[in-house]
Amino acid sequence: MGAFAAADRERRDLVSRQVMEEARLIRFVAGPDGSVVPDLARRLPGRGLWVAAERAAVAEAAAKNLFARAAKAPLKPAPDLADQVEALLIRRVLEQLGLARREGVLISGFDSCAQALRGGRVAWMIEASDGARDGRDKLLRLARHQTPPPEVCGAFDARDLGLALGLENAIHAVLLKGGRAGRWGVELHRLAGFRPIVPADWALAPTAREDREPTAEADGRGPVS
Numbered sequence: 368m369g370a371f372a373a374a375d376r377e378r379r380d381l382v383s384r385q386v387m388e389e390a391r392l393i394r395f396v397a398g399p400d401g402s403v404v405p406d407l408a409r410r411l412p413g414r415g416l417w418v419a420a421e422r423a424a425v426a427e428a429a430a431k432n433l434f435a436r437a438a439k440a441p442l443k444p445a446p447d448l449a450d451q452v453e454a455l456l457i458r459r460v461l462e463q464l465g466l467a468r469r470e471g472v473l474i475s476g477f478d479s480c481a482q483a484l485r486g487g488r489v490a491w492m493i494e495a496s497d498g499a500r501d502g503r504d505k506l507l508r509l510a511r512h513q514t515p516p517p518e519v520c521g522a523f524d525a526r527d528l529g530l531a532l533g534l535e536n537a538i539h540a541v542l543l544k545g546g547r548a549g550r551w552g553v554e555l556h557r558l559a560g561f562r563p564i565v566p567a568d569w570a571l572a573p574t575a576r577e578d579r580e581p582t583a584e585a586d587g588r589g590p591v592s
Contacts, residue, residue: 378417381433382424391555392417393425393452395434403434403444405452407459407557414438421560425449435469453561461523461531463551464493464540464557468532472547475540477502484509489517489541490548491555495525496566498538506539507571517541519571520555522564 375388394406395415397483404411416437418428428434431443467473474483484506492510494503510516530536540546540564555564565571 377436378415378420380417380424382418382427383438385419389417390557391420391556393420397434397440397442401441401449401472403429403442405448405455407452407455419560420557422449422453423434424560425452438567441494449561453558456554456558456561457523460551460554461527463547463554464528464531466471467547467551472543472545473532473540474543475534475537477506477539480506480539480541481509483543484513484517485557487513488543489513490544491520491542491552492517492522493523493528493540493542495523495528495538496521502539504570518552519569520524520564521566521569522555522558522562532555 375390377386378389378392378394379386380392389409393413394409395403395416395418396406396411398404403416406415409415416434418424418433426449429446429448432442434444435442435574441591454519464473467554468475474480480492484492485534492506492507507519510519523531525536525538528540529535531537532540542551
């Protein structure tokens with residue numbers, strides 16, 4: 368996957384004790400009731416307790432209560448803290464897609480996505496995990512002709528994408544190059560530590576026969592959006 372924000376500050380991961388850029392970590396703070404509260408926006412008051420943006424790291428920090436040791440306070444992390452973080456990351460990622468559409472930097476629909484890919488304007492190609500392979504593969508072949516090729520996300524189904532974008536059914540979407548794409552990428556890379564962002568059975572590598580731009584007749588233009 369792509370790099371995180373280059374100018375990010377660095378913090379120490381409670382689990383590995385390694386110093387990392389903030390974009391690769393999840394910030395937690397102590398709640399008034401002694402709970403451990405995820406602070407994905409890094410805005411809550413209090414001393415930050417930082418853990419790598421990985422399910423295993425958050426689960427270990429909660430199981431060993433490394434938060435209490437670091438805060439020198441009797442904190443009680445929830446047993447499902449990693450699940451909480453994943454749910455919050457999903458919400459942030461999908462909310463940003465909605466903002467991107469309102470800003471005019473997210474395009475949906477097969478034909479519009481294909482046009483943006485041909486123009487070399489795409490930072491992220493976003494495909495519904497339950498969309499038909501035929502249409503996805505045609506857009507992926509187009510994407511391979513862009514330099515550099517866009518990154519690919521297949522972490523959400525058509526219903527989740529539709530709700531985020533305010534559409535009845537969202538199968539294909541692209542996020543155009545720019546600041547919003549960079550910010551969204553940071554959040555998505557953090558989510559990748561908790562769930563795959565590309566399904567394991569998706570074939571992203573080209574084959575000799577397939578690595579060519581689809582013709583107009585092969586675009587498969589139909590009732591996909």
